[in-house]
Amino acid sequence: MGSIAQFLGRAVDLHRQAASLLLDAEASVAGLEDDQFAGAAADGELRRLVAQLQAVAQAGLPGWLGMPLDGRIVSRQLGQDARSGGPLFLRVGDAEPIRNSVFWAAAPFVGAGHLAIDTDARDRSVAAWLRGVLVRTIAALPEGSVRVLPVDGAMLGAVFTAFRPLIDAEAWAAPATTLAGLRTALDEAERQITAAQAGDLQALPVLLIAVAALPSGHGRAEWARLAAIAHAGPAARVHLLLAGWPPTLMHGDGPPRLDHTTMISSGVDGWWRMSETPGPYRLSADGSGLAAPIRLDPGASEDVAAEFSRRMAATAAVARRTDFASLMPDRIWQESSATGLRATVGRDGRIPYELVLDDATPHMLLAGRSGAGKTNLLLILLYALASRYSPDELGLYLLDFKEGVSFVEFTPTLKDPSWIPHARTVGIESDREYGLAVLQALTREMNRRAAALKAAGVTKLADLRASTDVALPRLVVVIDEFQVLFGANDTLARDAVAALEDLARKGRSYGIHLILASQTLAGIEALYTKKDSIFGQFPLRIALPGGSGILESGNTAADGLPVGSAVVNNAGGVEQANRTVRFPEADPASLAAQRHILWQSRSPVNEPPAVFAGYAEHHIDDDPLYRALTPQVRRRQALVGRAIDVGLPTVGFAMDAVPGRHLAVLGTSTIGADVLHAATASLASQHEPGTARFVVASFAAVADQVVDDLVAALTAAGHDCTEADGGTVRAILAELATAVPGRPTYLVAFAADVIVPLLGERGPERRTGLDDLRIVLRQGPGHGVHVLSWWRVARRFSDAIGGSAGREDVACLVALNVPGSELSSLLGDHTLSWQPRSNRALLLDRHDQRQRLIVPFVRPGRHDEINEPG
Known part of the structure; x- marks a missing residue:
């Protein structure tokens, strides 16, 4: 043929x-x-x-296209009867130009035009005919290539009951029975026509609007939309199957003519007439139609249609299912991110669905109730991006503010040393301070790129990349449970809002994309006045079950979604832009397999990400800066912990000749002893053995073990180390107050608050030990003398140094579980914001006005004791 x-x-x-x-x-x-x-x-x-x-x-018209739709055809192979490269013709009736002499009347449909019949499906013969057209069309075309939007405005969807298995399998949409439902179907058709005009037609399904009866309330607005779809639809794989067209009017002009449409009109004695409107495939030269009366094709009974639907649904369920591996590209790192990022995250029906981050949709909001699959979808998106783009094309900044392990997948662990080479920094159970530090680091990077664009005389990242050999990857910033960062109406939240707004407004120009995920947007005080200016920059919205709050008011499409699906909207949440996408489970085995592929392909320059685990201890012995210390340093430092900042830099205090260079650790927590231990050990590493003197004293039993360990370590390293008690410490203070030592000297006092009463007693020369202490604090640094102390009672520390008069004499402070009000009063700074918390300390250096939240160094095994109540 x-x-x-x-x-x-x-x-x-x-x-x-x-x-x-x-x-x-x-x-x-x-x-x-x-x-x-x-x-x-x-x-x-x-x-x-x-x-x-x-x-x-x-x-x-072989097979499904023309054969009678009875039990004999139900088992026939599917998807084989449509010929490639041309329109689909199918049997619509039997023409009988002369009595008892019949031929099958065929009409062009998919790939050519539309079908309409002037009687709606309340007529049983029309209902059977309609079912027959649907069965013939779907069975003849390749499986999964047709998406049906059924509309039944007269019988509440009863005409499509036989197709329920396909509806349950989500191969079809649920029947629309109201005017709003019809409009939703027209919306989807119009979106596909727009998409076809702008993109790849081959990626789109055949979209079939099947109307058994128009719903009440339809009028000229809907007729005009149908006419526009009829005109533009065939080129976009959009087709109409209309029963009850044209509608019967009581008055006024009739509805517009539908282009490319074969019309079947009722006649007398059961005969019908087939005519046409202009199109590329004509039934007659003059457009009058088929020159013979026809009888409607008997169509498909409800039993045949139901059996066909069950068969199709079984394969549809399999085709609809997808897995994580199928979303990953066959070859990794083959794409350029110069103009944007794309990632396949699931399927819209049976068509792969891509999320796009570019200049048009630069930032994304993601929301859903607990258990809706938020973490799962984030993992799919990030792995898909990391598999498509190399680390030179993509960098990841990942923050998780909840008590979970959303992003552990991207970091090396003791169990699995692999990591995702695109990850720059990963925060797990992040502090708000860490989140702000990441935003500020990104702001600095954005400003650096802005300067580079200006210097190169270009305005787009793609143009800058084309003019330089320096890698300028797009940066994707994911903040899970982001509302925690802005939850308090304090200075930190306001600074974070300012940084976020700056990035949201300008980031698109410099290749920086934000993804904010949460269960809700409600109750974020710090963002109350900024919602429009910030969230208006987030046109891409993904609403998981229960996440309709990120869509426009009244758009509740996500409320009834099953887990494993999402409403994706790239127009700021307007209902007309909704798309329902299904995504698979990112199972651990598949994630591990893909992670190892990426890790093994990394460049030698790809370092592991900077990981901030909010719950993790930090030990001085594991610290890279501590391990690198030598006596050949310009300025010695007492290391006390790791800063809550990108990269977790090691922090401490310089112990030089500047007045006030002494360290006081404040708080009842016994972690104070560990911090003092770390500070002393780090100073010892910066002296040649025998060149410095260490005097170590413990005034409370809780510190004895730490002191014993410290003295043993100092002695083993060859340092001059002596232990002192109350009496000897007073004598040592008197000595240091009156004589210049011949070498650097460190007086290390654990639980120093205990000895304050003893030091307050007057000696033979009418001076007290506190007088000697204050002289040492004031004059000691100039002679190489430094006091390192832990005070469990902050008020006694203040009394010992002379109150406000002695504040400048101890410039280096580490506050543990000291209440914020008490610390503010002690320092005379009522702008200070401090809330004690587990495994955190506040570093204050009054010389350089430095305040930093830190993770204090602790000795191994002390996690359960961190900042215990005093």
């Missing part, structure tokens, strides 16, 4: 011959009623032509 076009041409010729012979026969019979031979000859010729037409029709 030739092509469909050849078949159509032959069929049209035969139709014309049949019509001409029929007219000739009628004229002959009228003029020669007595000439029986002439009438018999004309009748015979016409019957021969009808037989030829039937032979052509049977050859051109």
Whole structure:
């Protein structure tokens, strides 16, 4: 057989011959009623032509396209009867130009135009015919290539009951029964037409709007939209199957003509007439249609349609399921991010769905109730991006503010040393301070890129990348449970809001994309006045079950979603832009397999990400800066912990000749002893053995073990180390207050608050030990003398140094579990904001006005004791 076009041409010729012979026969019979031979000859010729037409029709409409839809055809193979490269013709009725002489009447449909019948599906024969057209179309085309939007405004969806298995399998949409439902179907058709005009037609499904009866309330607005879809739809794979068109009007002009549409009109005695509107495939030269009356194709009974639907649904369920591995590209790192980022995250029906981060949709909001799959979808998106783009094309900044392990996948662990080479920094159970530090680091990077663009004389990142060899990857910043960062209406929250707004407004120009995830946007005080200015920069919205709050008011499409699906909206949440996407489970085995592929492909320059685990201890012995310390340093430092900042830099205090360079650790927590231990050990590493003197004293039993360990370590390292008690410490203070030592000296006092009463007693020279302490604090640094102390009672520390008069004499402070109000009063700084918390300390250096939240160094095994109540 030739092509469909050849078949159509032959069929049209035969139709014309049949019509001409029929007219000739009628004229002959009228003029020669007595000439029986002439009438018999004309009748015979016409019957021969009808037989030829039937032979052509049977050859051109094989299988599902033309055979009777009864039990014999249900088991026939699916998706094999449509010919490639041409329109789909299917049987719509039986033409009978002469009694008892019939051929199948065919009409062009998918790939060519639309079908309409003037009686709605309340007529049982029309309902069966409608079911038949749907069965023939779906069965003939490749499986999964058709998406049906059923509309039944008269019988509440009853016409489509037989197709319920396909609806349950989500291969079809649920029947629309109201005017709003019809409008939603028209919205989707219009979106596909727009997408086809802008992009790849081959990626789009055949979209079929099947109307059993128009819903009440429809009018000229809906007619105009249908007419526009009829005109533009065939080129975008959008087709109409309308029962009850044109609508019956009580008054006024009728609805507009539908282009590219084969019309079937009811006649008398069960006969129908098939006519057409202009299009590339014509039933007749003059547009009048088929020159013969037809009877509607019997269509499909409800039983046949139901059996067909069950069969299709079984394969649809399998086709609809996808897995994590199927979303990953066959070859990693093949794409450029110069103009944007794309990632396949799931399927819209059976079509792969890509999320896009570019200049048009630079930032994304993601929301859903607990258990809706937020972490799962984030993992799919990030792995898909990291698999498509190399580390030179993409960098990841990941923050998680909840008590979870969303992003542990991206970091090396003791169990698995691999990591995702794109990850720059990963925060797990992040502090708000760490979140602000990341935003500020990104702001600095954005400003650096802005300067580079200006220097190069270009305005787009793609142009800058083309003019330089320096890698300028796009940066994706994910903040899970981001509302925690802005939850308090304090200075930190205000600073974070300012940084976020700056990045949201300008980031798109410099390749920085934000993804904010949460269960809700409600109750974020710090963002109350900034919601529009910030969230207005986030056109891409993904609403998981229960996440409709990020969509426009009234758009509740996500409320009834099943887990494993999401409403994706790239227009700021307006209902017309909703798309429902299903995504798979990112199971641990698949994640691990893909992570190892990426890790093993990394460049030698790819370092592991800077990991901030909010719950993790930090030990001085594991610190890289401590391990690198040598006596060949310009300025010695007492290391006390790691800063809550990108990269967790090691922090401490310089112990040089500047007045006030002494360290006081404040708080009842026994972690104070560990901090003092770390500070002393780090100073010892910066002296050659025997060149410095260490005097170590413990005034409370809780510190004895720490002191014993410290003295043993100092002695083993060859340092001059002596232990002292209350009496000897007083004598040492008197000595240091009156004589210049010949070498650097460190007085290390644990639980120093205990000895304050003893130091307050006057000696023979009418001076107290506190007088000597204050002289040492004031003059000691100039002579190489430094006091390192832990005070469990902050008020005694203040009394010991002379109150406000002695504040400048101890410039280096580490506050543990000291209440914020008490610390503010002690320092005379009522702007100080400090809330004690587990595994955290506040570093204050009054010389450089430095305040930093730190993770204090502790000795191994002390996690359960960190900042215990005093």
